Amino acid sequence: MLRLERISKNFGGLPALQEVSCEIAGGSVTALIGPNGAGKSTLINCISGILAPDQGAIRFSGQDIAGRPAHEIARLGIGRTFQNLKVFPRMTVLENVLCGLTLEAGKSWISAMLRLPSLRHRERHLRLQALEALDRFGLADKAGWPAQALAYGDRKRLELARAFVGDPLLVLLDEPVAGLNAEETAQIGLEIQKLRSEGDTLLLVEHDMDLVMSVADQVVVLDGGRCIAQGTPQEVQRNPLVLEAYLGSMEPTA
Numbered sequence: 001m002l003r004l005e006r007i008s009k010n011f012g013g014l015p016a017l018q019e020v021s022c023e024i025a026g027g028s029v030t031a032l033i034g035p036n037g038a039g040k041s042t043l044i045n046c047i048s049g050i051l052a053p054d055q056g057a058i059r060f061s062g063q064d065i066a067g068r069p070a071h072e073i074a075r076l077g078i079g080r081t082f083q084n085l086k087v088f089p090r091m092t093v094l095e096n097v098l099c100g101l102t103l104e105a106g107k108s109w110i111s112a113m114l115r116l117p118s119l120r121h122r123e124r125h126l127r128l129q130a131l132e133a134l135d136r137f138g139l140a141d142k143a144g145w146p147a148q149a150l151a152y153g154d155r156k157r158l159e160l161a162r163a164f165v166g167d168p169l170l171v172l173l174d175e176p177v178a179g180l181n182a183e184e185t186a187q188i189g190l191e192i193q194k195l196r197s198e199g200d201t202l203l204l205v206e207h208d209m210d211l212v213m214s215v216a217d218q219v220v221v222l223d224g225g226r227c228i229a230q231g232t233p234q235e236v237q238r239n240p241l242v243l244e245a246y247l248g249s250m251e252p253t254a
């Protein structure tokens with residue numbers, strides 16, 4: 001579904017990514033791990049079009065999307081969440097999710113000006129899609145709340161609902177459980193497993209190793225901007241390079 005070919009990115013001459021290559025299969029969960037500063041966020045920012053890689057190709061649904069603008073990549077079917085919450089606090093929960101869909105809705109300004117029936121029909125459809133996404137993440141009963149009234153854990157779920165609205169082909173999750181307690185983390189873990197069982201494709205940046213090991217089909221390990229290992233969670237756990245670079249004291253399984 002997604003293939004990264006030798007992606008490189010420099011900031012002021014310093015390499016953040018160096019020839020990173022990997023592949024993500026449809027219907028799988030891939031976890032991207034590595035120590036702080038390894039290049040994980042830079043990589044998903046390159047995939048979602050927030051950054052343009054200096055070199056390399058990003059093949060998605062048969063085309064190279066490297067360097068395309070973020071709105072175009074979103075329209076091609078890549079959704080995402082952010083490491084630091086990007087929820088609009090004064091908008092309602094529903095409006096926040098609708099933001100994930102308005103790219104398409106704004107297509108015709110003429111029909112918007114004239115309030116044509118086709119547009120009203122489209123708006124109803126978008127609302128329904130947004131409510132479905134909220135329902136999927138247990139927030140339907142809070143659709144009318146201002147987002148700022150939500151607890152932190154619910155704001156994280158709101159980001160998930162916005163990333164999944166409109167059924168994207170691939171969703172990038174940047175630290176979906178950062179700041180959550182153990183119970184909330186376990187709940188998100190179950191939801192990720194459920195999404196996978198429903199056929200969704202996820203790329204997840206995560207520091208929580210228990211979560212990574214329990215949900216990932218494939219783990220890709222970055223260190224210093226290079227991909228030092230990829231494989232199943234068990235393979236990666238046993239890889240001496242990974243143990244040295246990142247997992248540190250984590251014991252490999254027998």
Ligand SMILES: Nc1ncnc2c1ncn2[C@@H]1O[C@H](COP(=O)(O)OP(=O)(O)OP(=O)(O)O)[C@@H](O)[C@H]1O
Pocket residue numbers: 011012015016034035036037038039040041042043
């Ligand atoms: N906008 C930027 N300008 C300059 N340097 C940057 C920028 N973004 C990232 N970097 C640098 O690129 C390298 C990779 O950073 P990145 O944020 O991708 O790492 P990360 O693996 O996501 O780290 P963390 O786990 O701490 O979020 C780091 O050395 C970082 O300082």
